[in-house]
Amino acid sequence: MGRSIVRLKDIADKTGFSTNTVSLALRHSPRIPQQTRDVIQRAAAELNYLPNQIAKSLVSRETKTIGLVLTDINNPVLTHTAQSIELALSARGYGTLFATSNNNLTEEVRAIEMVRARQVDGILIYPTGHRQLDHLRMLRRANYPIVLLVGEADAGIDAVGMDERRGAHKATRHLIDVGHRRIALIDGANPQGNREKREGYQQALAEAGIGFEPALVLDPRGNSVDRGYWAVDGVMSGPDRPTAIFAANDSLALGALRWCLKHNVRVPEDVAIVGMDNIEFGEYAGVPLSSVDYAVETVTRMAVERLMRLIAAGDQLPEPRITQIDPDLVIRESTRAQR
Amino acid sequence: MGRSIVRLKDIADKTGFSTNTVSLALRHSPRIPQQTRDVIQRAAAELNYLPNQIAKSLVSRETKTIGLVLTDINNPVLTHTAQSIELALSARGYGTLFATSNNNLTEEVRAIEMVRARQVDGILIYPTGHRQLDHLRMLRRANYPIVLLVGEADAGIDAVGMDERRGAHKATRHLIDVGHRRIALIDGANPQGNREKREGYQQALAEAGIGFEPALVLDPRGNSVDRGYWAVDGVMSGPDRPTAIFAANDSLALGALRWCLKHNVRVPEDVAIVGMDNIEFGEYAGVPLSSVDYAVETVTRMAVERLMRLIAAGDQLPEPRITQIDPDLVIRESTRAQR
DNA sequence: GCGCTTTGGGAGAGCGTTAATACGCGGGGC
DNA sequence: GCCCCGCGTATTAACGCTCTCCCAAAGCGC
Structure with a gap:
């Protein structure tokens, strides 16, 4: 000490x-x-x-510290989120106690206990499973201020996040609009129970009367560029290649893009690619990447504001409010050319 | 609370x-x-x-929490560092109180006060200025456990980090070895007083008998891809173009690479590029990027171990130990071809 | 000069926990 | 039958701070 x-x-x-x-x-x-x-x-x-803030906390019953629990900070958009949240909190005199769940529910529970034992005034969390929220609901019911960083509609917990379903829908729809019908989806979160992106993708296909083809849904088993590269290796090498790829995040998309460039597949002429999160590395990639923008600053600002309100509310929390931000699609060269 | x-x-x-x-x-x-x-x-x-860990801390005089102060988590290598440190600390039962200095000495001082007020058991810090360490030296003198995440040789404080001078030297030397003599340097840290990379660059030039040309030293005024792009715009558009570029980090390098691809300058045939930190996005860029590897896992492991030792030492800290890790150069296509 | 308020400050309790010490009681030794 | 010991548990005092009283002296009106 x-x-x-x-x-x-x-x-x-x-x-x-x-x-x-x-x-x-x-x-x-x-x-x-x-x-x-x-x-x-x-x-x-x-x-x-x-x-001595510790002694102060013991009597004032507030630590001026909040817990930030993320799945995995290596995703650039979560990095940006962490940075932005820390900034917003420190401007309000709060410290940030940081923990990662490594996309694992057990570790998530442990991380929450860790920050709770340290008596944080509230918790901001990007949960591992968008459907496994029972342990969080219990906290909320015990009047614990907690805000999800995922726009989960029926969470029963305050939440602020991108509307992933709509984002995925917009991306897929855009690919359809520029003439594609064989559209692959790379999404590692879906097998974990986070189905929003997959649903948006399927809905857009259905609306356009395109049949859903399970073989075009690729599980990268991770979220690195590397994973994106290998995820597409199979279908792209095969005879029945898709003409477009929608990746659940930009890292995966850049991996797919790299595969194409390396194998002399032209982007966007032969294959169009859309990513999600709109990270800077996508904008400046070999072929600038179209992407669904994740309005990090907006999400974090609203989430922090909401958390502050919950903390101020004391023992009687207001009804949970869920904010889903409708994301914009940023179109760049990776999908620009019409077919 | x-x-x-x-x-x-x-x-x-x-x-x-x-x-x-x-x-x-x-x-x-x-x-x-x-x-x-x-x-x-x-x-x-x-x-x-x-x-209640707060009450426990008051009597035990230890919080089982350490302060992590970084300049700016948007640099992927610092992101990775943060993640890796959090993991190592949590495995040892420690929480991570996180703060950013935004590359600003005043904010760094404030961040340190914030974590100290919360009675952290020790501090890991990537300092803003590698030469402005007086406030940290004072802490160390007061027996406060603190470890720098920068391999600053004469800090007088425990430190673990990459040997940036040697890294820069290796990168520059490599460019010289493959035949370049007009080598530009993009480095935003140098104007801030962090001269290691610049010195390594100059030393390699001097050893090869190449005159130092101030016009080839570019200040990007930031560390984003965007900054790298615009940093090279001037020299590259001019008549007296360099044939190689060494960027102080991969984001800058990718910006420079993007400039080249966009303006039909072939890499590596027309211009060779080396970055620093060896981030994944570099490996999978339009042209895979040569880079000086930053051994994040090694640095964080050693830094955390050292901090634990300092904490265990109690009132009588051992002599400071500085560990400089000799980085490897990873050669990829962006410099591969001989001229 | 009396009682009132105001001003400047102190004493003590308590926040939830741990560490040191005290205490009651049963049993064994002589 | 008495003393002592040790077991199991309770009591008390911290840790550094804030909050709720409380008190003494000064000022003031009549």
Whole structure:
């Protein structure tokens, strides 16, 4: 616990006032005359006093710290989210206690216990399973301030996030609009029970009267560029190649793009590619990548604001509010050319 | 501070034992007979008891939490570092209190105060300025466990990091070896006082008898892909184009690569490019990027181990130890072809 | 000069936990 | 039969801070 040994009592001893008076003076209480405050504050500065937030928390029953639980920070969009949240929280005087679940429910539960034991004032979480929310609902029911970073419609918990179904629908629809009918989907989250993207994809196909072909749904078993590369290797090498690929995130899309460039498959002439999240590396890729934009700043701003409101509400939380942000599709060269 | 209201006292009331007995029982003290322990532990489980780490910290004088202060998590290598550190710490039962300095010394100081006020047991920091370490040295002198994530040789503080000077030297040397003499450097950190990369670059030039040309040193004013793109726009559009580019990180390098691809400048035939950090997006770029590998896992493992040792040392810290990791150069297509 | 308020400050309790110490009681040694 | 010991548990005092009283002296009106 650091080596910070200067306490209120030390300032009290040095100035001759009681610890109580010192405490009030350092918090600018009007009950202490200006002159006394000056003396005390000067003494505090000389001793290099730093208030012990732990002791403060014990009595005030708030830690001014929130728990941030993410699945896996290597996804650039979650990285950006983490950064943006930390910024917003620190601007409000809150610290960020960070933990990862590694896309594993058991670890998620452990991470939540860890931050709860440290008495965080609230939790922001990007849950592993968008459907496995019971443990979170229990917290919410116990009046624990918690906000999901996923726009899960029927969570029963406050949530702010991209409408992934609509995003996937827009991306697929766009591919259809520019003339594609054989559209592959790369999505690692679907087997884990996060079906939104898959549903958006299927819905767009259905609306266009295109039959759903299970062979075109690829499970990359991960979310790295590498995974995207190998996910498409099978179908693309085969005889019945798709003419378009929709990837559930830009890392996967860039992997697919790389496969194409390496095998002299022209993008977008031979195969069009759309990603999701609109990360910077996509914009500046070998062929600039079309992508569904994830409005990180908007999501984090709203999520933090909502969490602050829940914290302020105290013992009687308001009804949960779910905000689903309708994402924009950013069209770049990887789908630009008409067929 | 959450809404966790179950205390030792509640378990005591329920079971009829004193809070003290409950405390001992839950910590498996041999002083409490097995049978009593069972009763108490069952009651604790029923009440959903979660120990209050804050209260525990106040008396034990350790929080089992460490502060992680980074400049800017958007750099993929720092992202990876953050993830890897969180993992290592959580495996050791430590929480990670995370803060960013946004590459600003004032904010760095504030971030450190924030984590110190929360009584973290130690600090891991990627400092803004590799030469502005006085405030950190003061902490170290006060026996505060702190480890830098930068291999700064004469820090006087424990440090683990890549040897950036050698890395830059290797990259530049490689470009010289494959026949280049007009080699541009893109480096945003140099104007901030982090001169290691620049020095490695200049040293390699000098050894090869190549005159240093200030016009070839480009300040991107940032570290995004976008910045890399615009940083090279000037020299590359001019008459006296360099034939090779060494970028201080892969984001910048990918920006430069993108400029080339967009303007039909062949890589590596017309211009060779080397980056630094060896991020995955570089490996799968339009032209796979040569890069100096940053051994993230090694750095974080050693840094965390060192921090643990410092924490265990208590009031008498051992002499600071600085570990500089000699990075490997990964050669890919962006520099492969001989001229 | 009396009682009132106001001003400046202190004493003490308590936040949830742990560590040190105290205590009651049963049993064994002599 | 008495003392002592040890077992099982309770009591008490911290940890550093804030909050709720409380008190003493000064100021003020009549």
